Amino acid sequence: MLYDAVIFDLDGTLTDSKEGILTCTRYALDKMNWPVPDEETLQKFLGPPLVDSFMRYCGMTEEQGRTGLDYYREMYQPGGWKMNAVYPGIRELLKELKKRGAYVAVATGKPQKNSERIVEYFGLSPFIDALAGPGEDEAHADKKDLIARVLPEGKKAIMIGDTAGDVKGGIDAGIDTMAAEWGYGSNADMAALRPTLTAKDPREAAELLCPGYKAPKGAFLTFEGVDGCGKTTQMKLCAERLTSMGYTVVTTREPGGCPLSEQIRGMLLSKEDNGMCAETEALLFAGARAQHIHDVILPAVEAGKIVLCDRFIDSSMVYQGAARGLGYDWVRLINRAARETCAPDRTFYIRMSHDEALRRRGAASQLDRIERAGETFFSETEKAYERLCREEPGRILSIDGNGTIGEVQQRVFAAVLNEIDR
Numbered sequence: 001m002l003y004d005a006v007i008f009d010l011d012g013t014l015t016d017s018k019e020g021i022l023t024c025t026r027y028a029l030d031k032m033n034w035p036v037p038d039e040e041t042l043q044k045f046l047g048p049p050l051v052d053s054f055m056r057y058c059g060m061t062e063e064q065g066r067t068g069l070d071y072y073r074e075m076y077q078p079g080g081w082k083m084n085a086v087y088p089g090i091r092e093l094l095k096e097l098k099k100r101g102a103y104v105a106v107a108t109g110k111p112q113k114n115s116e117r118i119v120e121y122f123g124l125s126p127f128i129d130a131l132a133g134p135g136e137d138e139a140h141a142d143k144k145d146l147i148a149r150v151l152p153e154g155k156k157a158i159m160i161g162d163t164a165g166d167v168k169g170g171i172d173a174g175i176d177t178m179a180a181e182w183g184y185g186s187n188a189d190m191a192a193l194r195p196t197l198t199a200k201d202p203r204e205a206a207e208l209l210c211p212g213y214k215a216p217k218g219a220f221l222t223f224e225g226v227d228g229c230g231k232t233t234q235m236k237l238c239a240e241r242l243t244s245m246g247y248t249v250v251t252t253r254e255p256g257g258c259p260l261s262e263q264i265r266g267m268l269l270s271k272e273d274n275g276m277c278a279e280t281e282a283l284l285f286a287g288a289r290a291q292h293i294h295d296v297i298l299p300a301v302e303a304g305k306i307v308l309c310d311r312f313i314d315s316s317m318v319y320q321g322a323a324r325g326l327g328y329d330w331v332r333l334i335n336r337a338a339r340e341t342c343a344p345d346r347t348f349y350i351r352m353s354h355d356e357a358l359r360r361r362g363a364a365s366q367l368d369r370i371e372r373a374g375e376t377f378f379s380e381t382e383k384a385y386e387r388l389c390r391e392e393p394g395r396i397l398s399i400d401g402n403g404t405i406g407e408v409q410q411r412v413f414a415a416v417l418n419e420i421d422r
């Protein structure tokens with residue numbers, strides 16, 4: 001490790017708060033019936049204190065600027081701050097720094113309380129040893145002072161930030177600096193201050209700070225359950241949350257997920273009876289899967305992404321192996337290549353009460369081939385899922401799918417995060 005203390009700026013360095021800041025700024029201007037500047041001017045609001053920007057770019061007096069700030073907070077405080085996302089690659093960088101024993105801190109011009117809330121909400125707190133931002137009684141704090149508040153004695157330290165203010169703060173504090181070119185600040189302004197290091201993205205920062213760094217492989221997680229159990233809804237919510245935490249997420253589904261496999265899906269889930277026999281059905285699911293693995297899943301996992309897949313081989317085991325009566329051995333055989341090259345890291349089975357599953361199924365308007373298979377068929381799928389869970393408790397995690405979407409999401413997201421954040 002080149003440094004044993006690494007200090008980060010927050011906005012524009014660890015997190016991308018652009019959407020939240022601009023949305024709340026537009027809200028404040030609307031409330032004041034003030035013309036909203038063009039996009040290019042609005043971008044300049046990212047970084048400097050808001051009252052200054054209202055004065056400089058909207059021609060407000062200081063008093064009007066303060067009113068603007070009050071309106072801005074009206075939207076920002078209750079939830080606007082959540083319109084934020086950790087930059088892709090940051091989580092991996094922080095993890096690597098901690099793995100190598102570095103002290104990691106944040107020195108930000110954003111108020112201390114707001115910053116702590118963001119770091120906590122986006123799951124960064126486990127990686128952060130200390131955080132300094134202006135206190136409630138401070139309108140503004142100098143970057144050099146903020147750095148001094150978290151700078152440990154006797155450690156070789158570096159300040160990483162996306163603006164000239166961050167680089168200057170680091171230089172004034174007497175430590176090395178890294179220009180983070182992925183944020184909002186002007187790269188030319190930072191370069192003019194001659195930072196010790198410059199990185200175009202968090203991955204390059206990791207390579208510079210941690211010699212020999214290799215970006216970790218991604219993960220392949222599958223979601224299973226009887227139809228109507230809520231897995232598609234839960235998977236989408238998990239994807240949104242994980243993306244905001246800095247993960248690169250790919251959501252996909254079976255049958256389908258890539259153009260050729262989506263064509264096969266059309267045959268498999270036809271609304272008309274196309275006379276397909278059970279064996280053909282099982283082989284088409286396996287064929288669609290082979291293409292999906294080749295085109296989408298393996299390349300994404302290899303590139304370090306988190307793949308969330310709506311159904312996978314377990315569905316074939318349950319629907320074709322058990323409910324269609326083809327047997328597990330044969331289904332395993334025709335999916336052998338898939339099982340060997342692309343076994344899920346973890347499968348989340350969303351368990352649903354029989355009555356609620358029936359109710360949701362009954363609400364569907366037009367049924368496809370498989371949904372028309374009848375009551376006994378679906379009871380068989382429920383039993384088969386339970387059996388798979390008993391047989392493979394290490395891989396398949398059963399999660400209670402009863403309750404509101406929000407309640408179920410708490411359980412599912414905790415399980416997903418536990419799997420990928422270890």
Ligand code: Z5A
Pocket residue numbers: 225226227228229230231232233234253254255269285310311312313314315316317319320360370371401402403404405406408
């Ligand atoms: N199949 C197979 O036989 N062999 C295989 O190898 C594979 C698949 C891969 C794919 O159908 C069919 O292919 C499937 C298995 C078979 N057949 N069946 N039957 P699909 O892709 O069209 O759909 P699905 O996977 O069966 O399910 P789905 O329609 O995507 O539903 P879901 O994922 O289970 O649930 P959802 O879409 O999230 O929610 C369903 C509804 O419930 C929706 O209106 C939600 O708003 C609502 N919902 C969700 N959660 C809640 C809660 N908590 N409370 C209240 N309402 C909720």
